[in-house]
Amino acid sequence: MxxxxxxxxxYLTIKQHKVRTGLTAFGVFWGIFMLVALLGAGxxxxxxxxxxxxxxxxxxxxxxxxxxxxxxxxLSKGRTIHYTDxxxxxxxxRIKDIDLVKDxxxxxxxxxxxxxxxxxxxxSFSVRGSHENMAPMHQVRVIKxxxxxxxxxxxxxxxAIIGTRVEELLFEQNEDPIGKSLNIYxxxxxxxxxxxxxxxxxxxxxxxxxxxxxxxxxRYAFNQTDTVGTIVLRPKHGVHxxxxxxxxxxxxxxxxxxxxxxxxxxxxxxxxxxxxxxxxLFTGITFFSWLVAIGTIMAGAIGVGNIMLIVVKExxxxxxxxxxxxxxxxxxxxxxxxxxxxxxxVAGYIGLFLGVLLLESVTxxxxxxxxxxxxxxxxxIDFGTAMVAVIVLVISGILAAALPAAKAAGVDPxxxxxxx
Amino acid sequence: xxxxxAIHKSYSTGQQQVHVLKGVDMFxxxxxxxxxxxxxxxxxxxxxxxxxxxxxxxxxHYRLAGTPINGLTERKxxxxxxxxxxxxxQAFNLLPFKNAMENVALPLYYMKVGRKERxxxxxxxxxxxxxxxxxxxxPNELSGGQKQRVAIARALVTQPKVILADEPTGxxxxxTSQEIVEVLKNIHDLGNTIIVVTHEHEIAExxxxxxxxxxxxxxxxxxxxxxxxxxx
Ligand SMILES: Nc1ncnc2c1ncn2[C@@H]1O[C@H](COP(=O)(O)OP(=O)(O)O)[C@@H](O)[C@H]1O
Ligand SMILES: [Mg+2]
Numbered sequence: 001m002x003x004x005x006x007x008x009x010x011y012l013t014i015k016q017h018k019v020r021t022g023l024t025a026f027g028v029f030w031g032i033f034m035l036v037a038l039l040g041a042g043x044x045x046x047x048x049x050x051x052x053x054x055x056x057x058x059x060x061x062x063x064x065x066x067x068x069x070x071x072x073x074x075l076s077k078g079r080t081i082h083y084t085d086x087x088x089x090x091x092x093x094r095i096k097d098i099d100l101v102k103d104x105x106x107x108x109x110x111x112x113x114x115x116x117x118x119x120x121x122x123x124s125f126s127v128r129g130s131h132e133n134m135a136p137m138h139q140v141r142v143i144k145x146x147x148x149x150x151x152x153x154x155x156x157x158x159x160a161i162i163g164t165r166v167e168e169l170l171f172e173q174n175e176d177p178i179g180k181s182l183n184i185y186x187x188x189x190x191x192x193x194x195x196x197x198x199x200x201x202x203x204x205x206x207x208x209x210x211x212x213x214x215x216x217x218x219r220y221a222f223n224q225t226d227t228v229g230t231i232v233l234r235p236k237h238g239v240h241x242x243x244x245x246x247x248x249x250x251x252x253x254x255x256x257x258x259x260x261x262x263x264x265x266x267x268x269x270x271x272x273x274x275x276x277x278x279x280x281l282f283t284g285i286t287f288f289s290w291l292v293a294i295g296t297i298m299a300g301a302i303g304v305g306n307i308m309l310i311v312v313k314e315x316x317x318x319x320x321x322x323x324x325x326x327x328x329x330x331x332x333x334x335x336x337x338x339x340x341x342x343x344x345x346v347a348g349y350i351g352l353f354l355g356v357l358l359l360e361s362v363t364x365x366x367x368x369x370x371x372x373x374x375x376x377x378x379x380x381i382d383f384g385t386a387m388v389a390v391i392v393l394v395i396s397g398i399l400a401a402a403l404p405a406a407k408a409a410g411v412d413p414x415x416x417x418x419x420x
Numbered sequence: 421x422x423x424x425x426a427i428h429k430s431y432s433t434g435q436q437q438v439h440v441l442k443g444v445d446m447f448x449x450x451x452x453x454x455x456x457x458x459x460x461x462x463x464x465x466x467x468x469x470x471x472x473x474x475x476x477x478x479x480x481h482y483r484l485a486g487t488p489i490n491g492l493t494e495r496k497x498x499x500x501x502x503x504x505x506x507x508x509x510q511a512f513n514l515l516p517f518k519n520a521m522e523n524v525a526l527p528l529y530y531m532k533v534g535r536k537e538r539x540x541x542x543x544x545x546x547x548x549x550x551x552x553x554x555x556x557x558x559p560n561e562l563s564g565g566q567k568q569r570v571a572i573a574r575a576l577v578t579q580p581k582v583i584l585a586d587e588p589t590g591x592x593x594x595x596t597s598q599e600i601v602e603v604l605k606n607i608h609d610l611g612n613t614i615i616v617v618t619h620e621h622e623i624a625e626x627x628x629x630x631x632x633x634x635x636x637x638x639x640x641x642x643x644x645x646x647x648x649x650x651x652x
Binding site for chain 1: 469472474475498507509515517518526535574
């Protein structure tokens with residue numbers, strides 16, 4: 001159907017109106033280029049931010065907030081509660097859909113730092129309890145040695161996993177911290193691993209000033225056997241954290257005899273809710289990118305349509321002649337539509353190509369400069385999106401040609417060939 | 421070859437109605453070379469366009485090579501034009517961005533003839549019109565006479581039933597005009613049916629028959645026996 005002659009015809013007519021064709025094609029080119037750049041940038045931002053969540057997106061943390069504000073069941077207000085292992089046991093047995101529930105303790109108040117000395121060197125670090133497989137939950141990645149395992153917990157081993165800043169501050173430049181001993185408030189711990197936080201920027205430094213020890217060891221060695229600082233739980237696969245969070249909250253409030261409307265006592269943080277919010281934001285950004293880009297492509301296509309209208313007008317005589325020589329209206333329509341589609345598709349393809357090239361260069365540059373883990377990471381456009389863009393292009397090319405093609409098909413050869 | 425009976429045609433421009441053809445009867449036999457004469461605005465082009473299936477007529481009967489031409493779709497009209505009619509225009513109407521050979525080959529494109537065969541046939545007709553060495557020239561590199569010869573080659577290339585020429589020498593000087601008339605006579609001698617619209621007596625006199633159009637009617641349809649070429 002598309003033989004060499006048609007291509008030649010298209011080539012010849014496009015060649016005839018170089019400047020105008022170029023300017024029009026630029027409109028479409030820019031639309032696609034923008035789409036690729038916007039979607040790529042959006043994806044990069046999404047990657048960066050979503051990386052911050054790590055692999056864990058659905059955990060819920062419970063801790064004790066303020067003292068009770070309302071009297072309840074004969075108990076006066078102003079009562080301070082604390083969680084215990086019984087609470088963990090109750091949650092485990094009473095709440096379905098829970099995959100994991102664990103105790104998390106720390107030294108000092110949550111987020112406070114402990115002054116730790118090692119020989120000549122010293123620093124302030126946050127010492128926190130943890131369990132096996134919990135590195136992702138703490139948003140850290142093991143870069144040397146290992147993380148806590150089940151036997152560490154069961155045997156209350158005195159081992160420690162240190163953050164990168166701890167390694168920097170407490171060890172010599174070329175010293176391997178693995179196997180070395182660390183004194184935390186008079187208790188000797190053996191370093192078995194180093195972790196790096198996933199976060200970037202200002203938070204990264206503080207998040208790297210951390211020491212993880214088995215939570216069982218922490219509670220035993222530092223006199224917290226009857227208290228659980230924070231309860232962390234993860235719903236079963238496929239269950240949203242929003243479903244289990246209120247159940248657990250209600251259970252904890254009942255167990256500690258807190259008035260149902262006394263909101264600030266059993267405090268919690270639902271990571272999945274945050275995750276959903278951010279994801280919603282990026283869905284919005286993607287939608288907006290498409291809106292802008294399709295608007296631009298449409299504007300470009302309308303430009304193409306406009307040019308085609310002028311071209312048809314300019315070529316009235318030629319079209320009239322073709323009809324006199326035996327061209328059917330359909331063949332004229334096909335000619336105009338093909339020209340428009342070729343114009344938009346070629347222009348759009350160049351836009352797509354250069355847009356992808358831009359994203360690739362940005363990614364390469366960022367990798368070279370070691371900026372891969374930031375808030376903005378690896379901009380990219382996936383193949384499916386690119387295909388949709390191409391389809392949008394072809395359709396807009398056809399739509400753009402509809403009116404000019406109808407005009408061309410309606411040319412009266414007698415009038416067109418009349419001598420001026 | 422061409423039979424017209426009581427052809428009426430009028431144009432309406434705004435409120436005014438111009439009755440251009442008021443019952444034209446005309447017959448052209450196969451192999452004839454006839455001219456249509458008449459003053460400017462007498463309806464010569466209108467008549468030729470109806471014969472060439474470019475225009476509709478209001479009433480009457482028209483048969484071309486035995487085929488009734490009436491109420492055709494655009495598609496069918498285009499098909500018949502492509503195969504049965506060869507047009508020659510006053511303004512040549514060559515496509516400026518195609519060379520001589522491609523211009524000649526254009527009607528064959530709409531006949532769905534393959535590219536190689538198209539070009540081969542186009543070259544054949546260029547040779548017939550002594551334009552072989554100009555085949556790859558663009559129209560703006562050709563003289564008026566050469567352009568019209570390319571246009572004649574284009575009209576001939578589909579081997580149509582009838583060649584229609586509307587003032588083919590209108591844009592040429594007298595020497596070149598005569599040259600084109602000689603070409604038309606030559607292709608007539610090859611057996612083609614040709615109708616030439618002209619207002620120049622010197623040209624009309626060289627055809628076998630002059631049809632004079634006056635006030636929307638054919639006023640003279642006589643055969644001038646003196647100029648009839650002797651034909652086998
Ligand atoms: N498309 C048209 N609309 C209105 N009037 C037309 C049209 N074409 C031709 N006419 C009128 O018809 C008459 C005959 O025109 P035409 O056939 O071109 O004459 P000729 O070729 O003999 O000079 C003229 O008066 C002209 O103004
Ligand atoms: Mg005329």
